[in-house]
Amino acid sequence: MVLRTVLFLITNLAVVATISLLLWLGVATGWLPPDLPLIPLLIGSFGWGVVGSWISLQVSRQSAIQAMGVQLVDGREGASALWLVETVARLANKAELPMPEVGVYASPEWNAFATGASPEGALVAVSSGILEGMPQAELEAVLAHEMSHVGNGDMVTMALLQGVINAFVMFLARAIALLLPRRSDDQGRQPPPISALIWPLELLLGIAGSLVTAWFSRHREFRADAGAARLTAAGAMVGALQLLGQTQDLLEPRDGTALASFKIAGPPSLLGLFASHPPLEQRIAALQELQSANPSTP
Template structure:
């Protein structure tokens, strides 16, 4: 996790330096005024965006517990709780991972998710609906899917990716204001007056929508990887069976669903806006598993 975070920060630094060079070049050839404070705005936006994402990541497990009312379980509970805890323990050993926290949240939906800032501080939670309704072999595959997310570091990558996108949204929406004409300066440039600054909000919304296309695409990609990891930890047939079972109940939803948790769950209800979906269609995931299994 530390190496992944370091590489990600190095990548962010490279992005900032690249954009800085582009801004300097545009200024040198006269396309941008020389006195615009775009570089400080760029650096500040990235520091704010990435730092905010990092802080959110550190509290992700605790936030999930609070929002979903998750009850942690261990050995010594009921038979279902003992089975759940024991199965996650076996999967963690197979994957070479530390034992995560295991929890249950009350909901009729059939779903599960993993979150947390690192494998050492991960949380795997399932709904009461899936725990009570899904066959054990298929539920084991669902848990293996979530453990694959932990092994792949998907929580870290998704959170920091969102931080970078937030930084770009913040930078671009405000940079536009510096480029708008201003009547009280000789060069007609500078920070826009208060009425024009109201454009920040619609610009942030527009750019945020475009940025969500990127996070949704990456989220769909990581679901295929987690499915493949689950097939290795259990079996392709069990994972296919789990996805088929989810397809039969995918219209069951939790009214407390939060957008921040939607990308973490194993399944989401069907959507007409597929470009914005955090999960691929179930039939596409089943097809990918069958093709990989030959």
């Protein structure tokens, strides 16, 4: 995670330096007015985006526990909890990852999620519905999917990516508001204040930015599915996704919507470009293709 964070900071500095150079050239060539504080605005926006995403990442595990009502388990709570902890431990050992905290949250939905600022501080949690209702072979594949998210550092990447998007939204909304012509109309009415323009611009730019985060979220689901197939079996992961498809009414978006992109499955969406998860059919097809390309894979 340290290397990923350092690369993220270097990338942000490179982006800020590049945009600053372009802004300086714009002022030098007369394309931009020299009296606007665009470069300080740029630096402040990216600083705020980096700090905000870092804080969000650090509190993600505890926030998830509180938001979802997760109860941490160690195996002494009963047979189901013991199986859950032992299975996660076995998968962590196979993936050469630290043992995460394990939790259960009370909900009839069939779902699971992983979160945390690092593999050493990760949390893997499942709903009571999926723990009680899904067969163990398929549930093990679901847990392997979540462990693959931990191993891939997806929680870190998602948080840092959102920080970059937030920084661009903050900067562009204010830069556009500052650069828009501000003249009185024919009746002498004054234009709206800049602050009144920023919120609509942030809304529009935020919607555009969500397309990027949704695309990455869908991409990482395919990677986590492939990781689950390596840790368990492609057939088990296919079976788990098929069962999730049969229980779409139990994929409740009402609770913990902020954690939707971290769960094994999301609710159906009419707006595919904004969906945090690919359609289950596409994920199943990708796993079957992987299985066909590697006949030795169960």
